[in-house]
Amino acid sequence: MPDLGIDARRHQAVEGCWYRPTVQLATRENRHEEWVDVDFSHQAFDWFGAFGGTFVRCDFTETSFERFSVGHEGQTRFIDCRFQRTRFPLGNTHFFNARLQRCVFDGARLRDLRVDSAEFVDCVFRGRIWHTMFFGRPFMRGTLDREHNEWHGNDFSAADLVDVSFRDIDLHLQRWPDTAEYALIDRIDERVAAATASVRDWPDRVLAELNDLRDHTHRDPHGFVLVRRRELGHRLTPRLRDQLWALLVEDYNDDQT
Structure with a gap:
């Protein structure tokens, strides 16, 4: 995977994606690509959109977004990715048809979310999660190829859950604060x-x-x-x-x- 040139000051296209730096924020769009070991940390994006695609061992530490929207066309997968103090935007964060596997959310801003079409497997959550609903059944099942979201092996033992609900999710298949x-x-x-x-x-x-x-x-x-x-x-x-x-x-x- 080539260097994305996050600090570049010019337009550039990389393997079917485009990245447009601005003075403060950057826009990046991903369409059906695989991104491996990419460092997105400490960057600011005005829109991060993934229409399918797979992110493997990518680092989103202290990354901030104005808009975050993944899983529009086919499932977007995040595998072994790190979201440490990641600033997901309030009211503008959308995990649509997404699968997150062995990812770590450590102090990420997860607040005021309705996550009804994403799958979480063997992920770790640390820090506070506010006013969020997670669903085990996709809200728009007719548009997906599954009746249930896969939800198991997730570790919430170090999470602070404030008004968080889990609907149609087997609670015994997760780990909770002891x-x-x-x-x-x-x-x-x-x-x-x-x-x-x-x-x-x-x-x-x-x-x-x-x-x-x-x-x-x-x-x-x-x-x-x-x-x-x-x-x-x-x-x-x-x-x-x-x-x-x-x-x-x-x-x-x-x-x-």
Whole structure:
């Protein structure tokens, strides 16, 4: 793979791609090519678009984008790539038909995303992920050649998940933070019923939180959900929240139903 000439000050075409430097940002478009061991780190792009193509062992450390959009025409694959402190643009990041395998997201800005057509296999996530939805079933299944997105082996043990949901994804095939802040629980209806019986004299907002957990939490294919202590009953005081957590997570057993 030739040097892309990221710091060049002139237009140039490289193997079917074009790269146009500007004063501050650069535009690069990829169409059905393979990019191996390319260093994109510390660069700024006004548009990074990949219509298919494969990126292998590419480094996106501290790369920033004004627009990031991959997987429009055929699947775009990222294999063994690194996204360390990568600045994905708010409101303008689109993982369409993409597959990310053995990639590392370390402090990358993953925020306000709906990732409904991408596959993640054996990836590592470190740092905070904000207000994001990941889907195990493609949103527009008729346009893809699969009914399910492949999702397994991903390591979130060092991630800080803030309002992050995983829909139609087998939660037991991923690794989660091993702290008292998170828990994988099943039998949501039964747990909520048992907790409700114990908190009838508690404030109404506690019952509202329980009903919200029962009615609006997305279960995985085996009925499990990932819950986080500080997000359980965010309208509650810390004391009430800890008591509710104990009822739902720590003290519940099947004999209660």
